[in-house]
Amino acid sequence: MSRLWVVVFPAGGWGPAAAVPSPRSSVGGRPDGLLELESSDPHNIVRLILPQATTPAARNRQAADTLHDWLSEGILAPDPIPGLYVYEQRDGDILQRGIISALRLSAPDEGVVLPHEDVMPHVVEDRAALMRATAANLEPLLLTYRGEDTPGATTSGSAGGPGTGTGTGTAAVIERAAQHKPLLSTTTEDGFSHRLWAVTDPAEIAEIQSDLARHQALIADGHHRWATYLRLRAEHTSPGPWDFGLVLLVDTCRYPLRVRAIHRYLHRLPVAEALSALGDSFRVRTLRCPLPEARAALADAASEGNAFLLAGDGSYHLVDRPSPDILARTVPLGRPEAWRTLDATVLHATLLDHIWRIPDNPEHIAYIHHTEATVEKAEREGGTAVLMHPVREEVVRDLARQGVTMPRKSTSFGPKPATGLVLRDLAF
Structure with missing residues (x-):
């Protein structure tokens, strides 16, 4: 099996956004979500990911122009130094933490990133056109992996006990980061609070890379974005930024996801x-x-x-x-x-x-x-x-390991990462 290869955001890439983030459930799952979010703030992230215009080409040009304007105005700011992000979502008894990073894209036959649903070609092409126009990863995929269920780990996903923070590996880095003041803290309209911490220490980054390289990842949310990443990688010269895609990696041994229909x-x-x-x-x-x-x-x-x-x-x-x-x-x-x-x-x-x-x-x-x-x-x-x-996560993972895809839209894993907290520049 090939490596699950996590890389840092380079200096000059875009970190936590000053643009207004949105919960993915509101953007895509509720009939009135898009109009409500777009009208709520001139800098809401839906203006980038779902621009409103009369033709697809016009929508993509509008997104690219908006992105350029936000960069010029300082609404989006580049990272000062290379790093990864620890990302936390919390709502009542629900707690989820993971790593936002760039991930080296792997071919389906490598068995590193496991899809479990089919995709629609026209959706992939629409996403690819938007990504070409903006030269950016505008929102992360949600990937899960199964880490070791070590003593002190969170196994219920509850907000009551996130683990000890001792030891080594990704889990330890996450828990140590969460003891410090966050780089960003916000609450989205669905009630979830979101916090981000930058991980810039080379030793801790190496610790995460070495740990995650031993795992497979299951696509929990973002099959069309993953297919888009692969299509655009084939269109660009390698090596380069298009060899990687923006992801959130969550250890479901510590933070089990909810699976909904x-x-x-x-x-x-x-x-x-x-x-x-x-x-x-x-x-x-x-x-x-x-x-x-x-x-x-x-x-x-x-x-x-x-x-x-x-x-x-x-x-x-x-x-x-x-x-x-x-x-x-x-x-x-x-x-x-x-x-x-x-x-x-x-x-x-x-x-x-x-x-x-x-x-x-x-x-x-x-x-x-x-x-x-x-x-x-x-x-x-x-x-x-x-x-x-809803179907159980273990059924999804077992089928994915066999290379068997489920009918599309078979599952909804959550909580999904908010859109607009971290973006990735592909033009550097």
Whole structure:
């Protein structure tokens, strides 16, 4: 296995931004998130990552011009010396810490960075065009690795005990840094507090590099950005800055991530038609209860097999126990059993492709992270919300190690890093 090769931000790269950061959940997961954030402040980071203009080319030029203006005005400032960053997110009992760095890009067959979802080529091309125009990594991927579960380590992700800070390796550097005054401290509108510390001591940087070189990393969030990194690396002369990409690395032995489902909204399929098309292929039970109780029923059903919750007509409909015959006819063979029994696999292969015959494109399907927003959209517009139960992280990691990708938008790992705290210059 090749090395997980972490490098420092060089002097002249951009460090903690004076631009206003945004939680990724607000940028991409809530219908009103973009407009609200853009209007909240003239220096909100969404003006770089999701610029508003009439054509893609105009949007990318606008982002590049905005970035240039912010650099000229001092809204973004270069790092004074090379280094890495320790990054902390905290909200009540949730605590997550990791390392923000540049990571050497590796080919898929090297087994260093493990993807677990497919990507859409047009999204990769859109991101690549924006990155070419700005010559910058505007937001980090979220990567996880499994460090050693050493005595004193945080194993619950709670804010109550972050570990002792003794010993060596990445975890020790992180805990030592967190004892000092942060370089930056802010709170985003989702309630999460964020703190950053610079790691500039060459010995500590070497300690982190040596430790992380022994690990594989799983892409928890950012498959399209990773694919974009790889595409742009192929377009540029090596060695150079395009050989690396901006990432946040989190040890899930110490700071377990939350894994949430990503729900589907079917624009053109009313609930009545969705239920009628099921016939006797699934068991269907109508639940006239509040959403929390319906989600609890979904969790119980999902513990025994494939289960989905349909909404949009004022009730919730628990769809579970697919017939073995229809699964045998619709779920592709030649994949591990863990993949063939995923809810996302059955949803796409059996329900969307075979029973409902709905193409997987934005005209027909929206992917929404927020449960309530998905239900509200279905009830307002007359389509069908398909609520999913989250898959376990260990299932995702095991499939990724086998080189098996899940259907896209199968998982949502979090908390995701806020966008706009650290950016990386590719023009130096």
